Amino acid sequence: DAGITQSPRHKVTETGTPVTxxxxxxxxxxxxxWYRQDPGHGLRLIHYSYGVKDTDKGEVSDGYSxxxxxxxxxxLTLESATSSQTSVYFCATFWRGSLHxxxxxxxxxx
Amino acid sequence: xxxxxxSPQNLTAQxxxxxxxxxxxxxxxxxxxxxxxxxxGGIVSLFMLSSGKKKHGRLIATINIQEKHSSLHITASHPRxxxxxxxxxxxSNYQLIWGAGTKLIIKP
Numbered sequence: 001d002a003g004i005t006q007s008p009r010h011k012v013t014e015t016g017t018p019v020t021x022x023x024x025x026x027x028x029x030x031x032x033x034w035y036r037q038d039p040g041h042g043l044r045l046i047h048y049s050y051g052v053k054d055t056d057k058g059e060v061s062d063g064y065s066x067x068x069x070x071x072x073x074x075x076l077t078l079e080s081a082t083s084s085q086t087s088v089y090f091c092a093t094f095w096r097g098s099l100h101x102x103x104x105x106x107x108x109x110x
Numbered sequence: 111x112x113x114x115x116x117s118p119q120n121l122t123a124q125x126x127x128x129x130x131x132x133x134x135x136x137x138x139x140x141x142x143x144x145x146x147x148x149x150x151g152g153i154v155s156l157f158m159l160s161s162g163k164k165k166h167g168r169l170i171a172t173i174n175i176q177e178k179h180s181s182l183h184i185t186a187s188h189p190r191x192x193x194x195x196x197x198x199x200x201x202s203n204y205q206l207i208w209g210a211g212t213k214l215i216i217k218p
Contacts, residue, residue, distance in 0.1 A: 031204050042196070043153075043208050050204070090153060094204060099143055101153040 006102035023091030116209035133197030
């Protein structure tokens with residue numbers, strides 16, 4: 001375990017509310033990723049980060065924003081949650097050959 | 111055509127059988143990863159390969175860079191090996207391109 005903590009682990013929220021998911025790592029890994037996993041789609045990249053304040057969009061970035069003000073924290077924000085954003089969200093880190101995933105956040109938007 | 115193709119999509123076998131899962135890719139890569147996901151569970155990295163072969167316990171992973179092909183083998187399979195196995199290739203920008211996964215069921 002590379003010391004990746006995702007919080008919260010589960011969340012139920014209402015349509016239209018903002019939601020922030022947190023990924024915290026203790027291994028000083030440079031690259032961090034946010035994925036969503038849905039049945040029939042596998043893992044899809046939302047946003048990623050090459051380092052502090054260095055982020056870029058993935059294939060399914062609409063409706064999501066991210067911030068990385070410290071190496072250890074990568075925040076994913078759903079600006080106005082929609083039912084289509086109900087999913088399991090995984091954070092991952094990579095550095096020097098080591099790829100690790102958090103345990104996931106199950107988000108339900110009602 | 112997907113850039114990373116896994117086969118088979120589903121595999122059911124009896125305990126003790128030798129298992130092979132294949133991954134072919136069509137892009138240039140810096141490395142290839144094999145990962146495991148149990149139902150409802152997290153994702154665990156099994157191997158990262160850039161050449162040759164790696165072994166960990168009953169798991170063996172090989173890669174042929176020239177043929178753009180990798181295999182994951184499980185020897186003496188056990189019901190606890192039942193999971194989804196995912197191949198992902200990493201490009202030169204540290205982006206992962208994912209295969210669709212192979213769902214493996216090992217029956218006692």
